[in-house]
Structure formats: C-alpha cells, structure tokens
C-alpha cells in the first residue's frame with residue numbers, strides 16, 4: 229500500500245506514520261508529500277525521510293480546477309493507493325475526491341461528530357471543548373466523504389479533560405494521542421483489519 233500525504237504545517241502526524249512505516253509496524257510505503265506551503269516543517273520532515281515532495285498551491289496553479297488536476301497527477305504518478313491527510317488546510321478538489329473515493333483518510337482532534345465542521349481546527353476545537361465543560365475529548369480518524377470532517381469514523385481514542393486545562397495543554401495531550409491513533413489505524417488498514425468500503 230503506497231501512502232500519499234497532504235499536509236500544510238508541522239507534519240507531526242505524518243512523522244508518526246513515517247516512523248511506523250520505517251519500523252515495520254505499518255506495512256505501507258510512504259510515496260509522496262504534497263504540501264501547499266514550501267516553508268512547512270512537513271517539507272523538512274519529508275526531506276529527512278527521503279520522500280519526494282511536491283509544492284502545489286494557488287501560486288503554482290491559480291485556477292482551482294488546474295490545482296486539483298495537478299494534485300491528482302502527482303498522486304497517480306507516485307502510484308498512491310491511499311491519501312493520508314495530515315493537517316491539510318485546503319479542501320480536496322472534485323477530481324481527486326472522485327479518483328480516490330473511500331481512499332482518503334483524515335485525523336481530527338475531537339470525538340467527531342462533536343466539534344467538527346467548517347472553522348473547527350487547531351485551538352478553536354479545544355476552546356470549544358473547554359467552553360462546553362466536557363469531561364473528555366479525543367481524536368478521530370475517518371474517511372473523507374464530501375464535506376469538512378464528514379465521513380465514516382474508522383477509529384477514535386478518548387483523552388480526559390483536566391479541570392486546569394487550557395486549550396494549549398489540551399491540544400498537547402490530544403496530539404500525543406493522535407500520534408498513537410493514526411499509525412495504529414493505518415497499520416490496521418494495511419493488515420486488512422479495518423476494511424475500507
């Protein structure tokens with residue numbers, strides 16, 4: 229199974245998955261990183277891992293239809309079987325969505341369907357969890373259907389909310405859980421223990 233990563237920023241989830249591929253716990257081959265931001269730490273991580281990288285964005289392709297096609301071409305040239313969204317801040321275009329139907333996974337830092345949807349990203353998610361007085365939160369790996377954070381849940385993991393948590397401390401604890409959950413989910417997909425439709 230060849231993985232194609234789409235990331236915009238830090239890429240710490242991508243790193244956890246690269247580590248799992250390296251140590252054999254995920255039976256998959258990292259094939260390419262597509263990134264919209266050439267200064268992202270994810271690009272440096274891909275370089276260290278000797279994985280090819282493509283910078284594709286509104287500057288390289290001003291028309292959304294062309295950008296969508298360029299992303300699809302890069303994924304197909306690299307022989308990608310599964311798209312792994314790892315902090316990708318852009319919407320996937322319709323051509324790529326259609327070509328990779330049920331083959332796009334994402335991670336979100338909450339127990340979806342709670343605290344998902346448009347505008348729910350980064351610290352905003354954890355602020356909303358604290359504002360609602362939740363006693364637990366977590367992370368969700370899911371398939372991408374058509375909308376933001378929408379699609380069948382593959383796996384979830386819970387994280388306790390502490391009385392003295394700030395959005396920042398909660399984010400750190402949830403991210404640590406994401407680094408377990410995402411590689412574990414991909415390992416199960418690769419072994420056929422989680423079947424994609």
Ligand code: GRF
Pocket residue numbers: 235237238239240241242314315316335336337403406
């Ligand atoms: C994570 O919190 C993930 O749930 C969300 O974006 C963040 C990416 O972090 N989709 P990183 O780039 O993997 O460090």
